Amino acid sequence: MSxxxxxxxxxxxxxxxxxxxSVVVICGYCRSAVARTDRELKxxxxxxxxxxxxxPLDIGLRGTWRGVSFELTGRAQLDHEMGGQWDEWYATFSNGWLGWLAEAQGRFYLSFQYPATEGVQLPSFDHLQLGQTVQGLPQQATLMVAETGRATARGAKGEIPYLLTPGETYYSADLSGPNGVFGTLDYNESPPLIFLGNQVTLADLGITTTRAPEREQRQVGAAQLNCPKCAGPLELRAPxxxxxxxxxxxxxxxxxxxxQLSFLKALKKPSFDPIIPIGSSGQFPEGKMTVIGAMQRSVMIEGIQYFWSEYLLYNPQIGFRWLVHSDNHW
Incomplete structure (x- = not known):
């Protein structure tokens, strides 16, 4: 490889x-996004x-997918329009494949770009609806629209396989299907680019270590803060x-x-006491998880209100999971 x-x-x-x-490389000295063109660097x-x-990922980590080795060579971080960030990692495969590994809330989605099916016109971004079935995708995939949104390119590192412009807004739709099948429509191109793949685990990717040799292990601990409304103490377990x-x-x-905390509104005092106290930890198949939040929800059906409780679990190395309690079932 030259x-x-x-x-x-x-x-x-x-x-x-x-x-x-690679189309763009991030300068390690000044953080400029440097693009290569036919004539010069821009x-x-x-x-x-x-x-x-x-x-748990980092540039330089190596793994294997379906018998083909790869290396993580780039990372882009995007700001979601509703708040928060997610990471996209770019995997360069030994056989020339280029994979996109998206990471959000402790879950990983590996996808590859596919050419559009000849003669098929995909719906425009403005006409997409949640739950809508998208027909005519490659690989005979039938997926439903799970989310549409806008994201802003925030930060990046390493090599990027597309023209990443700092501050630019990207429009996309996430698709989901049975058995962990996943897809994305990238509407920054016309017609939109198609990416298809699966939800995966680090074990599926053959990643046995979760940090490159030169990376120091870092972990963000709980933060002790004060409420801006009453000045009372509170703890952020995943700050x-x-x-x-x-x-x-x-x-x-x-x-x-x-x-930094800011007041939004006063809530009514909750009418339920969580069965599992906040801060409790338990052992699950994926590992030890801690309860960092709980809420009671309800739905009205034919004049009858049905309640259930949801507990938010967290482990820095695993991510977030939901534990639902309804009618004495978990």
């Missing part, structure tokens, strides 16, 4: 395009510093991922912005 060595057009520092499929602007998300928290003293709903 390596293109050049100088960053912004700061003059050395940059390398190790993969022939500075697309500086990316922000990556937010520490506690991801790097929490977006909302309820004060246990005055029952105020608070917004969490990178560890």
């Amino acid at each position: 390596v293109l060595q050049a100088q960053c057009p912004a700061c003059g520092g050395p940059v390398e395009f190790k993969s022939g499929q 500075d697309l602007g500086k990316v922000a510093e990556l937010v520490e998300t506690g991801s 790097d991922k929490t977006e909302r928290v309820t004060c246990p003293n005055c029952n105020s709903l608070l917004d969490v912005n990178r560890g």
